[in-house]
Amino acid sequence: MNLLPFNALAASTTGYRALVCVFLFGGMDCHDTVIPFDLPSYNQYAAIRQPLFSEYNSMAGGSSRAQSRLLALNPSNASALGGRQFALPEALSPIHALFNSGQAAIVGNVGPLIEPLTRLEWENDSAQTPTRLFSHNDQQSTWMAAAPEGARFGWGGRLADMAIASNANSSASFTAVSVSGNVVFLVGEQAAAFSLGLGGPAQMEAVNTNSLYNSQALPGMIANQIQDTANLRTNLFERDVATINRQSIALNRDLEVALSAQSPFATVFPQNNFLAMQLQIVARMIAARSTLGLSRQVYFVSTGGYDTHSEQAGNLTQLHTTLAEALRAFYDATVELGVQNEVTTFTASDFGRTLAVNGDGTDHGWGGHHFVVGGSVNGNRILGEMPPAALDHAQDSGGGRLIPVVAVEQLAASLAAWFGLTAGEIADALPNIANFAGPIDLFNASTTV
DSSP states (O other), X not given: OOSHHHHHXXXXXXXXXXXXXXXXXXXXXXXXXXXXXXXXXXXXXXXXXXXXXXXXXTSTTSOTTSGGGSXXXXXXXXXXXXXXXXXXXXXXXXXXXXXXXXXXXXXXXXXXXXXXXXXXXXXXXXXXXXXXXXXXXXXXXXXXXXXXXXXXXXXXXXXXXXXXXXXXXXXXXXXXXXXXXXXXXXXXXXXXXXXXXXXXXOOOGGGSSSOBTTBSSHHHHHHHHHHHHHHHOOSHHHHHHHHHHHHHHHHHHHHHHHHXXXXXXXXXXXXXXXXXXXXXXXXXXXXXXXHHTOSEEEEEEEEOOXXXXXXXXXXXXXXXXXXXXXXXXXXXXXXHHTOTTTEEEXXXXXXXXXXXXXXXXXXXXXXXXXXXXXXXXXXSOEEEOOOOSSSSSTTBSSTTOBOXXXXXXXXXXXXXXXXXXXXXXXXXXXXXXXXXXXXXXXXXXXXXX
16 A cells, blocks of 8 residues: 555544444344334344244343334434334443434444445356455454455554554554454554553553562663663664564553543443443543544454354343443543544444344344444434345345445445545545445534544
8 A cells, every 4th residue: 555645635634533443253143233123024023033032032031122122213314214113122222322312323234345236246146245254254354454364454554544644643653552452453554553451551561560570670670671772783673673662661651641640530431341441441542632642543442252153142132231331431431521523433343143043043144233423423313224124135145144235445434534534545545435336424514524
């Protein structure tokens, strides 16, 4: 990827903008997340999923999938849904509230594509399709990088590259930040993920302690040695490694000081919720944005367990609770910080799942439904195209595996435009976007850069 166009086009970096990717590893069942609610659709859905409904019926407290217990969605664009209605399960109540108040939208049937694809083209193998469909590792990578496992750059990293090229931040190292290890999503030609732990920056224990091997002097001596060896090494590779170590120590210390200076949140993050804990440290770093000189950031957090081949009724309910509580707490923290219009959070996953069931679970799918949350989001809408509650329809590749109608690149392009990229930069970062109609209409016009 040639960075020269990025400098020439100069992404807008006024104000502050952060994108937060919440990746749901395993493949979230979209059919059991955004549920058909009008009576004909609900009855048809319940009939197709009768074995799974039986599992819900047997749960203590009764079935959370009984129509009377579902949380109806009343989108402002209901007229575009052809009379069909949809609902969320009770466990997603915090997201339901955000949707109703206009701070959350649903993107229906989004997934990896190379070009628009019909069922006939799929069956005749007459159009380009992503490789290694239905494979966890490959589709995780394809969602993050538009290529299967082994991809070099992710689209989050490419967006971060643009920000770096535009000198958006005092330290380029804080442009792409992961609280979930190394992921291709945040890798760019210039960008690399800065690793953040739940308590703050990842630390080199030997130099970030008051005493080592009963010596108070030793940690400082090791730190000085790391600083000195960067200049003393004659081997270029060794010098680079030593320089990286030296810079890492300095960055970690700067971040630790900046985080320590922030007041505690009034917003309560559930402490038994690992995803919420990740989003809490993201919120803390956002709170330190001015101290650190930051105007553009891309974050990555994640949670797992969504590969629900069995025991879906119990497992998905808990996963939904974890997700909804975490997203709500994070949004409330951005409100507390006064940056709710400057932070956009979105979910992603390996793939959706089949509408057809496999005992008390479901199998790997393709397209799925996802949430986008933030004060700039033109919410209370269901975008994309929601499939019918049926098998063997125009979006069905078999067994209720949805052929996506919205490409990941279209979702990414909308996020990128809000982030401040020009049309030319978006085309560089997301080459396949030229094959589609363009970004989806996610944001309020008044909040775009």
